[in-house]
Amino acid sequence: MTESQTPVAAGPEFSGLPLAPAVLANLQRLGYERMTPIQAASLPLALAGRDLIAQAKTGSGKTAAFALPLLAKLDPRSFAVQALVLCPTRELAEQVAQEIRRLARAEDNVKVLTLCGGTTLRPQAASLAHGAHVVVGTPGRILDHLSRETLVLDGLNTLVLDEADRMLDMGFADDIAAVVKRCPAERQTLLFSATYPDGVTKMARRFMRDAQEVKLAERHSAGKIRQRFYEVGEDERLEAVARLLEHFRPVSTLAFCNTKQRCRELAALLQAKGLVALELHGELEQRDRDQVLVQFANRSCSVLVATDVAARGLDITGLEAVINVDVTPEPELHVHRVGRTGRADEAGLAFSLASLNEMDRVGRIEKMLGEEFEWSPLSELTSSDDPEPLRPPMATVQILGGRKDKIRRGDVLGALTKDVGLRGDQVGRIDVNEFSTYVAVDREIAREAANGLNAAKVKGKTVKARRL
Incomplete structure (x- = not known):
């Protein structure tokens, strides 16, 4: 493994990278203005096709650091799985898949599929049967699909191990090894890890070829x-x-x-x-x-x-x-x-x-x-002058219906502002999951929002909503 010296100053522009004009335009639309330190250090190497070991914590911009290289190599006309991202948890896998979908908007019809435990195998197998370009998932569930042959990796050209140290902590070493065995030998492997325990070093030696190593000395600013x-x-x-x-x-x-x-x-x-x-x-x-x-x-x-x-x-x-x-x-x-x-x-x-x-x-x-x-x-530690207990600013309303019902964020926001009569600034984050949608609204009007949704229609259909 060879180590590249990470630049100390962050912030080169994405336009300096060998990316398609449509990709650069999409990055600009998404608010990606300048590269974070991990992106600046790893993207040139990863886009050049090198295997890479990068030290990066959650929140450092690492998803784009591996998503842009894997998307650059995709052939959207081929519905074989061409990139696989292994994550330690379902939550991280969902976040990563969502970010890859956003970054893939420059290219039409890139299908990103999440395969994790906690849901049944059959619907996932049906989705795989229709083809996917990128699969993001947890090692155990990926291995389940490989052993059932519902997932085939013959066309894989990029393997990403995200938060490798955490996957090892959680006992996934054998599962990862079994997944890697099913991957083509001719592939690019990108490994991201916040720390470098012995297990990560051993894993890199086993699964990677002449990997470049990128370590960022920066920690969170102590003053902050x-x-x-x-x-x-x-x-x-x-x-x-x-x-x-x-x-x-x-x-x-x-x-x-x-x-x-x-x-x-x-x-x-x-x-x-x-x-x-x-x-x-x-x-x-x-x-x-x-x-x-x-x-x-x-x-x-x-x-x-x-x-x-x-x-x-x-x-x-x-x-x-x-x-x-x-x-x-x-x-x-x-x-x-x-x-x-x-x-x-x-x-x-x-x-x-x-x-x-x-x-x-x-x-x-x-x-x-x-x-x-x-x-x-x-x-x-003295009691606050404010006698009220600490209260969060928002409350959550759950709508029964999600991606499977073709519900999108805009549909929910439209129903709340046009039909229920809420102001846009009273509505917070909207999360659309497979079967449920969760919307944050100002705490004081949560009950009114739930009742209003029950009386209104989302995407032309009556829905059931309740305050969590």
Whole structure:
């Protein structure tokens, strides 16, 4: 493997890349003005056909860094699967597929298919039978389709391993190896990973040819993330989270716990105090998980209480605060947790609660980062002058009907503004899933919006809607 030196300054224009004029025009329409550091470092190499190992975290622009090269090689007239992207979670796979579809708008009829667990195999097999150009999915489900021969990779020319370190953490090493065995030897392989544990290096040696290595030295700007530690007794830890939220009043907070049990206890305590808090851990059904994530991403939920495994692959923008309810035993994981706030040049808050028996973990994190943390007393956390509990600005209305019913965002927005009479600024993010559509509306008018949709029509049809 050879390593290329990443340019320190970000921001070259996409027009300097060997991309078709229609692709460049589409990038401009989508608001891609200048390249992020990972794009500037990896795109010239990937577009030249090189195998690539790139160090990049979620939120760094890495999807475009592998999507543009794989799209550049597609033959839209051939409905064989020509690119495969492996992701650790269904949520990340959905995000990646959505972004590839946006980037593929320059070319007519590029079909991008998502294959993940949590839904039945048969509809996925039927979609594959009609042909697809790009498949994005989780290793286990991809392997299921390969073993049933509903997915054939004979025409594959690009394989992408996204968040490779997380896939290994989740025990996908054997599944990945089995998938790679089914891929043609003559292909381009692009591997993206936030960290470089031994497993990733071994994987790269096994599956890649003379790979270029791109490492970005940049971390999140320390000045943008305000990091504080509080010493707590074991019995005051959960109450301390409530005090932090009441004192700083962040609109959107991700609270990390080391165990599912801690997640449940903290979510219950916060809900009892009148906060809109939801939990995310491995025992949730896929449907419940989807609804939790939609509500947090569209600002209908103030606090998401999650384990690290459950939060993998999430890319939530506009996150004001991260709270480490427990200190993680892995220093690298602490950096990932904290790095989820303060993105895109926004300021962020990162709070960590540590008991005396966790001080050795704190010491390991300080050693890795080469800095001493700022400690604050819990006594500084005062109740807000505002007696109201922290409330999210939005609420979510669920419509029964989604992509399968040909519903699009514009249809929902039109029904809400024209038929129900809402102003455009009262409607937030609209997520259209396979069988359901979720729309964020101003909290005060959520019931009115749901009732209005039940009385109106979306795409000429009567729908059922309810406030979540």
